[in-house]
Amino acid sequence: MTRRAATSTPPLQCGVECEAEAWALGAQYVAGVDEVGRGALFGPVVAAAVILDPSTPLTGLNDSKQLTAAQRETLDAAIRSQALAWAVAAVDAAVIDAVNIYQATRRAMRQAVLALSPAPDYLLIDAMRLDWDGPQQSLIKGDARSISIAAASIVAKVYRDRLMQVWDPVFPGYRLGANKGYSTADHLAALARYGPTPLHRCSFAPISGMAVMARPAAPPADASAPCLPFPQ
Numbered sequence: 001m002t003r004r005a006a007t008s009t010p011p012l013q014c015g016v017e018c019e020a021e022a023w024a025l026g027a028q029y030v031a032g033v034d035e036v037g038r039g040a041l042f043g044p045v046v047a048a049a050v051i052l053d054p055s056t057p058l059t060g061l062n063d064s065k066q067l068t069a070a071q072r073e074t075l076d077a078a079i080r081s082q083a084l085a086w087a088v089a090a091v092d093a094a095v096i097d098a099v100n101i102y103q104a105t106r107r108a109m110r111q112a113v114l115a116l117s118p119a120p121d122y123l124l125i126d127a128m129r130l131d132w133d134g135p136q137q138s139l140i141k142g143d144a145r146s147i148s149i150a151a152a153s154i155v156a157k158v159y160r161d162r163l164m165q166v167w168d169p170v171f172p173g174y175r176l177g178a179n180k181g182y183s184t185a186d187h188l189a190a191l192a193r194y195g196p197t198p199l200h201r202c203s204f205a206p207i208s209g210m211a212v213m214a215r216p217a218a219p220p221a222d223a224s225a226p227c228l229p230f231p232q
Contacts, residue, residue, distance in 0.1 A: 014062045018139060018146040022122040023054075027135070029084065031120035032148025033109050033128075036064070036156040038101055041191070041207060042174070042181030042200050043163060044090035045101065047108035048156035049116050049123075051084040052148050058082060061150040063143040064157040076158040079151045086151075087115035088159050097203040106130055112152075124148050171197045 022030045035047040052058065058078055060071065067075070080086055089111035096104040110130050113120060122135050126142035126149050142149040161180060168177035174190045174197070181187070188206065196207050 014144055014147055014150050016147055018124050018137065018142075019052075019054075019148055022124070022135075022137075025122070025135070027122035029116075029118050029120045030122045030124060030148060031085075031113060031116060032124045032142075032146055032150070032152040033113060033130070034126040034143050034149050034153040034156055035105050035109060035128075036153065036160050037181065038105055039183075040181035040201075041183050041187065041204050042093070042176060042197070043160070043167065044092045045096060045105050045108050046088065046090045046156045046160040046163070047105065047112045048086065048088045048152040048159065049109070049112040049120070050079060050086045050148055050151040050155060051116060051118070051120055052079075052151055053082060053084045056082050058147070058151070061147045061154070063141075063150055064153040066144070067154070069161070072154050072158050075151075075154050079155055083151065085116045085118060085120075086155055087112045088155060089115060090160075090163075093199050093201045096201050100203070101201075126153070167199065171199075 019030050029051050031049045031051045033047065033049045035045055037043060037045045058075070060075055064072055089108045091104040091108040095107070106128060109125065109128060110132065113123065113130065113132060120134065123130065123132060123137070124142060124146045125136055125138050127138060127140050129138050130136060139145055139149065143153040164176045164180045168175070173194055175186050179187045191207065195210065196202060200207055202208060
């Protein structure tokens with residue numbers, strides 16, 4: 001019996017090929033769009049849209065999950081200062097529970113796109129299509145293929161991580177600053193002990209299966225706000 005040598009898929013290269021295709025079609029303002037927090041148990045899903053300046057290339061752009069926190073912070077500052085336009089939008093847990101996470105993600109992405117100035121004339125979106133009149137391209141693993149989507153993933157990730165730092169002392173015991181609201185062992189243990197907060201996603205398991213929806217800590221006055229001012 002002949003055995004075939006195992007082959008590995010080469011890693012995706014984050015580049016400008018997708019942007020170049022859009023530019024070749026006549027697009028001038030190509031926006032990358034991505035989200036973060038889709039699988040979290042706590043807090044909003046956050047989307048960002050970024051139009052990079054082709055005349056001012058940024059080095060080091062990649063899928064935010066492949067970067068260290070320090071790298072993301074550095075690149076986030078560079079993107080926000082050098083991009084032609086960027087915007088962030090967030091849809092909170094109450095809306096996620098009402099419309100489902102897929103529709104909430106699309107809503108956050110669309111809000112970010114509509115907030116861009118100048119307005120984009122072409123969208124590159126990470127694995128999603130939006131209700132938007134202009135041309136768009138949905139890219140699987142887009143944040144690892146397109147620098148514009150990678151930039152959006154970085155801005156969204158840094159913003160949401162900072163939100164979790166804001167909520168961490170408001171709801172002590174859940175370690176939100178460390179787990180970012182995802183279903184880590186310590187977060188699940190806190191949910192089992194204290195129950196969910198007003199900003200947890202009650203439609204997500206295991207929260208949806210909890211018999212008692214405890215509210216151990218009263219939220220601050222703006223707890224229902226879908227988005228805080230961008231942390232500087």
